[in-house]
Amino acid sequence: MQKQSAFSFGVSVTPAKPLAVPASIRPPACSSTVDAIVAPSIAANASSTEKSEDKHLFTFSAAQPSMESQWRKVEWTEEQKTSLMKTVSSYRPTCEDVTQARILLLGPLSSGKSSFISSVQSVFNGRVTNRAMVGSSSTSFTKKSFNIRDKKGEDPSRLVLCDIMGLGDGEKIGPTLHDILSVIKGHVPEGHKFSPDQPVSSETVGYMKRPSLKDKIHCVAFVVDASKVLTYPKGLSTTFQHLREHISDLGVHQVALLTHIDQICPETAKDVTVVYKSRIIQDMMGKAGALLGMSTSYIVPVKNYSSELDLDVNTDVLLLSAVEHILQYADLYFQDNTPQ
Numbered sequence: 001m002q003k004q005s006a007f008s009f010g011v012s013v014t015p016a017k018p019l020a021v022p023a024s025i026r027p028p029a030c031s032s033t034v035d036a037i038v039a040p041s042i043a044a045n046a047s048s049t050e051k052s053e054d055k056h057l058f059t060f061s062a063a064q065p066s067m068e069s070q071w072r073k074v075e076w077t078e079e080q081k082t083s084l085m086k087t088v089s090s091y092r093p094t095c096e097d098v099t100q101a102r103i104l105l106l107g108p109l110s111s112g113k114s115s116f117i118s119s120v121q122s123v124f125n126g127r128v129t130n131r132a133m134v135g136s137s138s139t140s141f142t143k144k145s146f147n148i149r150d151k152k153g154e155d156p157s158r159l160v161l162c163d164i165m166g167l168g169d170g171e172k173i174g175p176t177l178h179d180i181l182s183v184i185k186g187h188v189p190e191g192h193k194f195s196p197d198q199p200v201s202s203e204t205v206g207y208m209k210r211p212s213l214k215d216k217i218h219c220v221a222f223v224v225d226a227s228k229v230l231t232y233p234k235g236l237s238t239t240f241q242h243l244r245e246h247i248s249d250l251g252v253h254q255v256a257l258l259t260h261i262d263q264i265c266p267e268t269a270k271d272v273t274v275v276y277k278s279r280i281i282q283d284m285m286g287k288a289g290a291l292l293g294m295s296t297s298y299i300v301p302v303k304n305y306s307s308e309l310d311l312d313v314n315t316d317v318l319l320l321s322a323v324e325h326i327l328q329y330a331d332l333y334f335q336d337n338t339p340q
Helices: 078-089 113-125 177-185 235-249 266-270 272-277 279-292 313-336
Strands: 101-106 144-149 156-163 219-225 253-259 299-301
Touching: 078 113, 078 156, 078 313, 101 113, 101 177, 101 313, 113 144, 113 156, 113 253, 113 313, 177 235, 219 279, 219 313, 235 253, 235 279, 253 279, 253 313, 266 272, 272 279, 272 313, 279 299, 299 313
Parallel strands: 101 156, 101 219, 219 253, 253 299
Antiparallel strands: 144 156
């Protein structure tokens, strides 16, 4: 049986060599070796900061004036929503051998991965739904994939969002680096139940020894909670950057979703159209970029549906813009892997 890789989320480890990323304009501060890395799991000692889900980890700073113009241009109209829905629905991978873009969501527990999947599906259903549930057991968790479908459910899009358990909070065990990379490489079958005592190997039931391009992950979207960026454990940044280095070695592009933006900016909580005028969110984008070791050009803010019963066109536009952003980087993967 293959030796389980050791990797710990939130534990201080030897810093990885920083990844080279394209130059990008970073927002100014406006407020106030795969199996050679040692640790039992990605989530073993992450932090105690998430022990109480009901406790807010971010408090609103003093009110700051919004910018006069958006620092990213977005049209907040029903027409823009319709256009984005058409873009996603009509999307086709540029590689002839692949019919669907498979996107893996990775992030700490309660970062909003499953909520993002449900929110995107809600947009296409035409009503708020909550169906993406991933087990939170401390001893096992399951790989689940969700094919985004239209309202009738008869015409699935070419987008598949893959979810595995969150990256742990110090009490619950999350996926190991070895298992995460096995998912990305396409070795892990759908519905596989991971266990810290049984790492993925060639002996795993349903293990795909020679996965084709269509079985692999084509883009990774990291998901971080805007209200916890400042309170995540110090070692998490190193962990994210180790993950990113190994994922980049596989030739897979990465983006990031900044969730719960309504919890850090009162104005955005009232009106999501001010998201790109908010100095608070612009500043937090920069801090999230530092946490991930990623240029802010790869990061998009989103607001998931949580307690709402009805869809909101502006929230839909922000969600669909995030999906379009993800698909652009999936296409880069297909371009890189299409025979010339």
